[in-house]
Amino acid sequence: MKVARSIAEYAALRDPAQGRIAFVPTMGALHNGHRSLIRLARSRSDLVVVSIFVNPLQFGPDEDYARYPRPLEVDLESCEAEGVDIAFVPSVTDLYPPGRQITVSAGALGSVLEGTSRPGHFDGVLTVVLKLLNIIRPDVAVFGQKDIQQLACIQRMVVDLNVPVEVLGAPIVRDPDGLALSSRNVFLSAPERSLALSLSTALEKAATQTSVPAARMAAYEILDRAADDPAFVLDYATLVNPTTFAELPDDYTGPAILAMAAHVGRTRLIDNTILTFA
Numbered sequence: 001m002k003v004a005r006s007i008a009e010y011a012a013l014r015d016p017a018q019g020r021i022a023f024v025p026t027m028g029a030l031h032n033g034h035r036s037l038i039r040l041a042r043s044r045s046d047l048v049v050v051s052i053f054v055n056p057l058q059f060g061p062d063e064d065y066a067r068y069p070r071p072l073e074v075d076l077e078s079c080e081a082e083g084v085d086i087a088f089v090p091s092v093t094d095l096y097p098p099g100r101q102i103t104v105s106a107g108a109l110g111s112v113l114e115g116t117s118r119p120g121h122f123d124g125v126l127t128v129v130l131k132l133l134n135i136i137r138p139d140v141a142v143f144g145q146k147d148i149q150q151l152a153c154i155q156r157m158v159v160d161l162n163v164p165v166e167v168l169g170a171p172i173v174r175d176p177d178g179l180a181l182s183s184r185n186v187f188l189s190a191p192e193r194s195l196a197l198s199l200s201t202a203l204e205k206a207a208t209q210t211s212v213p214a215a216r217m218a219a220y221e222i223l224d225r226a227a228d229d230p231a232f233v234l235d236y237a238t239l240v241n242p243t244t245f246a247e248l249p250d251d252y253t254g255p256a257i258l259a260m261a262a263h264v265g266r267t268r269l270i271d272n273t274i275l276t277f278a
């Protein structure tokens with residue numbers, strides 16, 4: 001595996017003659033969710049590029065940018081073990097040199113749910129993703145459904161800005177008890193971890209319901225119980241249209257997303273599931 005520590009180093013390594021390039025952007029602290037994306041990328045290409053970059057632009061001022069885990073050497077070993085061809089690990093100043101002004105605006109899709117709780121988050125995500133796509137120039141880029149609103153914003157950007165890349169979504173990888181894997185799970189104490197399971201339990205329960213009101217009620221029953229513990233503070237749990245992310249009316253039929261976010265102790269977690277109402 002080659003490691004490109006700057007844009008210039010990557011440009012020198014990039015060799016389209018080697019075939020189709022698949023790209024997996026990450027913020028590092030790699031887990032089996034990231035590994036599943038890398039394997040999907042591998043199955044769809046000849047050359048796999050993984051970026052590891054904790055993007056300051058997508059964190060709010062009171063968020064966990066400074067303490068976000070950065071086990072770079074372990075991550076590079078994981079990439080090597082997964083057969084990654086190039087790991088791209090740029091510095092903040094390389095990606096964001098002084099004087100920059102232009103950013104991508106995520107629009108309406110980026111202003112609901114996560115966008116309401118984290119103003120500017122998706123502008124930061126789309127700006128770095130577009131920059132990375134322009135630097136890496138992959139044929140295909142893989143993103144996880146764990147961040148389903150992010151995936152929707154990226155798909156929208158690729159269409160709206162004619163970005164020449166195929167975007168693939170990969171299913172959520174969970175621990176055996178149901179907790180969605182996340183780089184932030186390392187922050188959870190044992191009692192916080194069991195509280196955090198309320199998210200996946202609520203999603204599972206809601207997914208067995210046949211109407212919007214029933215799914216909503218099933219989820220809230222579990223989430224309200226979790227909120228009896230002051231360490232669990234629900235941010236949102238909302239049933240939305242998978243294309244617009246607008247909240248669903250009670251009589252809605254068709255595909256839906258139940259998306260949720262909660263603070264568990266000092267850690268903010270998100271999770272979601274796709275369901276269908278007949």
Ligand code: AMP
Pocket residue numbers: 025026027028032033034036037142143144145146147170171172173174180181182183
């Ligand atoms: P992150 O490093 O958290 O920015 O995530 C990098 C990519 O991995 C994103 O496309 C995420 O959606 C994806 N990802 C993170 N956690 C999971 C998971 N548990 N299952 C599948 N994909 C995931």
